[in-house]
Amino acid sequence: MGHFVHGLEFLLCLFLFLHKGISVYSQGEIxxxxxxxxxxxxxxxxxxxxxxxxxxxxxxxxxxxxxxxxxxxxxxxxxxxxxxxxxxxxxxxxxxxxxxxxxxxxxxxxxxxxxxxxxxxxxxxxxxxxxEPPIILDHAGDQTVREGETVELWCRVGGEPLPSVTWYRKNKNDHGKATEVIGAAGDGLKIHNISRYCEDDYECVADNGIEPIATQMMTVTVQFAPEVRLLSQKLSQAKGKETILDCTITANPHAYSVWKFRGQELANNAKHGISIYNDDLYTKTLSLRVGNLNDEDFGKYKCYAENIYGSDEESFLLYEFIERRHPQTTSTTERSPLEVDRPPKHRQDEVIYVNNNRKNPVYSTPYWNMNTPYNRLGNADAARGLSVATANRMTPLVTLLSLTVFNALR
The missing domain is CATH 2.60.40.10 (Immunoglobulins)
Incomplete structure (x- = not known):
């Protein structure tokens, strides 16, 4: 019986040790x-x-x-x-x-x-x-401004530690350029005197070394008044033909554009055809086709564009093309029986001898050097000049007769 009691005491101590962590060491050794x-x-x-x-x-x-x-x-x-x-x-x-x-x-x-x-x-x-990873708590949002104004973009960020902010421009309109860092690091980006070439997507990137980084994209839209340009300002075309007039319009926004003729807006019809082509982000081509040209189609056309910021126009002159025809030339021409041959040219000091009579020289004077036109000759000097001028082409008898009249008049 005693051994049984001692056995129970041992088991109880073992249970207390395992269950309550009672140390088997003495009190001084715990x-x-x-x-x-x-x-x-x-x-x-x-x-x-x-x-x-x-x-x-x-x-x-x-x-x-x-x-x-x-x-x-x-x-x-x-x-x-x-x-x-x-x-x-x-x-x-x-x-x-x-x-x-x-x-x-x-x-x-x-x-x-x-x-x-x-x-x-x-x-x-x-x-x-x-x-904490960076977080964008607030931002400026998309901006629409007029060319020449100042744009302010900003991001309010959070995170632990406080993130640094870098700004990037996406260059979405120039596929040849990659995203680039723009401006200085900080929670704000200011663009002074903005132009249409600054229109783009801008990205605010917050980073404190803990993934993931936080980003926010903001789009800046730049608006400006229209600018109208013509490749040339006049064109000729023949009647019955067709012609096309083109003008380019650069604007943002594109609100209203039209071709005008004699104060009237032109629309698509049997005579006129109007087409619009997008050249790039800002520029469009306004094309006018005029068919079967007649007299009423020639004149000054105007390309006109307008938006909330202003307007612009350019004039184009369409005029008739007339083909020039040169007269045909022939080897021989018929002359009127009344036409008088033009005398040959002679020097003022040229001397003509008749019948080898050197005692009576005759000085010839071309008729086109006289003060009086040839068809109005009537005085003695004119008659003398006419007689001498024709002496070389008339028979000796006529020449002799002319000289006789000449001497008689003297």
Whole structure:
């Protein structure tokens, strides 16, 4: 019976040892609980699980508790005290009392206490740092401005640590260029005296080294008054033909454009055909076809464009083309019987001798050098000039007769 009692006492002691951690050492040999691992700071990313380690040796029957930065009791032993289900105690090993915070948030940051209810209380501090990826909290949004104005783009960002902001231009209208950094780093971008060539997509990029980075795209639209251009300002075309008049209009927005003739707007009909072609982002070609030209179609045409910022126009002259025909030339021409041959050219000092009579020389004077036109000759000098002029082509008898009349008049 005595052996049975001793056996029960042994089993009871073993049960108490295993269940309550009673030491088999004497009172003087029981070791006090202690933190055998130095406390370390913990950095976690928002949205992930933060693990705060606490390793204790020789806990015995002592209790282990966790307190948050506000000294609010979170757990006792391995039991959660608060209702926040994100918090739990995980013990991969017997001496581990690790605090797990799932879906950790930035406001979970702070100094946590792992405590042992000894006298006095022993505790170790663990600093939790919760980093957040960058976030775009607010931004300027898309901007529509008039050419020459100033544009201000901005992004308000958040994150831990505070992100840096870089601006990029996408160059969406120039496929030969890649995205480029523009301006200085900062949460604002200002573009002074903006032109149509600055119209683009601009991107605000926030980065603090924690993935993912945050981006925000903003589109800048630049508007301006129309500009009308003609490749030429006049054209000739023959009647019955067809012609096409083109003008280019650069504007933003494209509101109203038309061809006019004699103050009237032209529309598509049997006589006129109007087509519009998109050349690029800002420029369109307004094409006018005029068919079967007649007298009423020739004149001044106007290409006109207008939007909320202004208007512009250019004039184009369409005139008739007339083919020039050169008269045909022949080797012989018929002359009127009344036509008088033009005398040959002679020098003013040329002397004509008649019948080899050197005593009576005759000085010839061409009729086209006289003051009186040839068909109006009537005085003695004119008659003399006519007689001498024709002497070379008339028979000797006529020549002799002319000289006789000449001498008689003298």
């Amino acid at each position: 070791q006090a609980p202690n933190f055998n691992v130095p406390a370390v700071n913990v950095t976690a990313v928002s949205g992930h699980t933060a693990i705060l380690p606490c390793t204790i040796q020789h806990v015995g029957d002592r209790k282990v508790a966790w307190m948050d930065p506000k000294l609010k009791l979170l757990t006792v032993s391995d039991q959660r005290i608060i209702v926040d289900q994100r918090i739990s105690i995980e013990r991969p090993f017997t001496r581990d009392w690790n605090l797990h915070i799932r879906q950790v948030r930035r406001n979970d940051s702070g100094e946590y206490l792992c405590q042992i209810n000894t006298q006095p209380v022993k505790s170790t501090k663990i600093l939790l740092i919760v980093n």
